[in-house]
Amino acid sequence: MNIKTADRLCTLRKEHNLSQEELAEKLGVSRQAVSKWERSEASPDTDNLIELAHIYGISLDELINGDEAIELIKESKVEEEEEIKPDYRYEDDGYVVTIYGDEAILDDGVETRKYSIKEHRAKKNRIHTVKGIVDSIFVLLAVATFLIAGFLTNQWVNFYFVFILIPVAASIVEAIYRRSMKAFAYPVLVAAIYCAISQPTGLWHPLWIVFLTIPVYYAIANPVDKNRKTDDFEVIDDALDEMRSKKK
Secondary structure, three states, X not given: OOHHHHHHHHHHHHHOOOOHHHHHHHHOOOHXXXXXXXXXOOOOOHHHHHHHHHHHOOOHHHHHOXXXXXXXHHHHHXXXXXXXXXXXXXXXXXXXXXXXXXXXXXXXXXXXXXXXXXXXXXXXXXXXXXXXXXXXXXXXXXXXXXXXXXXXXXXXXXXXXXXXXXXXXXXXXXHHHHOOHHHOOXXXXXXXXXXXXXXXXXXXXXXXXXXXXXXXXXXXXXXXXXXXXXOHHHHHHHHHHHHXXXXX
């Protein structure tokens, strides 16, 4: 089945407010079968073509565009749903990632999206570059702050906490990129605050109570991260990581 016909099937489904799963249930086929039709990886058989036309309230010619209908029916009779073997297939929490060479096809049950793995890796490299730059800048700021504050006050020990803060900056970039509260280095921030206040004041006790905020933070972060909409690139990232680990 050609791409034009596959796109038409996808468009008609969306115009009728049907998910792939709902359409599959009406046809008595699997959601994966509908997904393959819309990716032009397989062709619906004659009975399914007729049923699709009936569901959408159009003729078979209107569904497939005249001559294409004849060719598609011939194609489906030769081999129904010809299997194209992917390089890797990854399923997690309702997402299916199928990798064909440099292309990753993500199916979330509502729509199918295609991504270039090369572009995905380029984006990931840009994020790592930004994290590296932020890390470097913050290291320089930490050293400068420590030296300036130390020379001005001669209380060097009171400013060691600035070095503890170094990983916090990079974790902010990671948290924004992954849209994840758990990616933020909150325990490190708490440790830095604890040292910053306790060292000059001597209030090591009872200030240790600030560490009790850590389980509270994650009690909030876990459900927030769990309920957020998963980013496509995050799912593809997990798929590529698992593919690499299984090939080792």
